[in-house]
Amino acid sequence: MSEWRPTADFAALGRRAQLLSQIRQFFAARGVLEVDTPLLASAPVTDPNIEAITAQSPSGEGQMYLQTSPEFAMKRLLAAGSGPIYQICKAFRQGERGRRHNPEFTMLEWYRPDMGLDALIDEVAAVVALASGSADxxxxxxxxxxxxxxxxxxxxxxxVELKACAGQHLDLGFDSDDRDLWLQLLMSSVVEPALDPEQISIVCDFPETQAALAKIAVNGEGQRVARRFEAFYAGMELANGYDELRDAGELVRRIGDDHRRRGLSGQDLPPIDRYLLKAMPYLPECTGVAIGFDRLVMIACKAERIDQVIAFPLERV
Structure with missing residues (x-):
């Protein structure tokens, strides 16, 4: 019986430790402060595509949530005047298990006051290069x-056109009138696999309806788009970056939209983070990005499965 043993070999764990050190040196050289925020939160994200793992409050009264990202707490630090910050921490998401997913995973997230998206994209490419080596x-x-x-x-x-396109590429066994669902399906099943795996692909200006916590802008064709990008390499989505929303009223509106969508699909309606709402008026102009650190290690080790780069996945804890 070997169920007690780690799934990653020690060469992979050694490369993981080396990459952690390289990332810390990268941010130290740029004057970005490493921070540490709680894993337990009183409120999770409301995005219908992300489900938090719940935990009983230490007081025994009420429910808390294991963070799906350190975003809310880090934005409170930014609002309090922290300046540029980063964090390497555990994050947790319900139901995410597969070749590239584990419900408990490691996230690298950082925020840059007064830095534009183009400069942030340059930093993302430099961080990915720590794992991949030089890449276009x-x-x-x-x-x-x-x-x-x-x-x-x-x-x-x-x-109708989105459904027809999906039907040409995929064997569909369902139907929906949710336009964003079809866009997300086409993005993940048709577009992403077609991106060059040998280059770092940055996709920006997402539809307004997929803004999450990004600002909205008008593109050259007069269409409202989200000031947001995603980064892909080696057939994997690696990073999700925003020109960060700073409008508390708009945040409440978007949370309401999330709740509406959750209600339609029978999902729980999580509480709103009241601390984040109070901090929003003080949030400086900033950009931010989150990267799946385990996927960076997969690239560095040329691994096919996340289990090859983490010691103990879900089935061994």
Whole structure:
């Protein structure tokens, strides 16, 4: 019986430790402060695509949540005047288990006051290069990658056109009138696999409806788009970055929209983080990004499965 043994070999664990050290040196050289925030939170994200793992309050009264990201707590630090900060920490998400997913995983997240998205993208590429070595960087808009691989404009295509495109590429056993669901399905199943695995692909200007906590802007064609990007390399999504929303009223509106969507699908309606709402008026202009650290280690080790780069996945704890 070997169930007690780690799934990662010690060469991979050694490379993991080396990469942690390299990342800390990277941010220290740039004057970015490492911070540490609680794993337990009174309120989780409300995004319908992310489910938090719950825990009983230490007082025995009420429910708390294991963080899905340190974002809310880090934004409170930013609002209090921390300046540029980063964190390497554990994050937890319900139901995420697979070749590249474990419900408990390690996240690298950082925030840059007064830094634009272009400069933040340069930093993301430099961090990925710590794991991958030198790689070309290609920057494309969400519209460009959809026109290239799906032959439609994602901002103007009808629901019928999106469904038809999905039917051409995928064996579908369901139907939905949720336009974003079809866009996300096409992105993950058609566009992402077609991106060059040998280059760092940056996809920006997502649809307004997929803004999450990013600002909204108008592109050159007059379409409202999210000031948000994702980074891909070696066939994997690695990073999700925002020009951060600072409007508390808009945040409440978006949470309400999340709750509406959750209600329609029968999901729980999580509470709103009251501390974040109070901090929002003090949040400086900033950009921020989160990277799945375990995936960086997978790249560094040329691993096919997350189990090869973490000591004890879900089934061994």
């Amino acid at each position: 960087v290609a920057r494309m808009t969400y519209q460009q990658v959809f026109e290239m691989h799906c032959h439609l404009n994602p901002h103007t295509a009808s629901l």
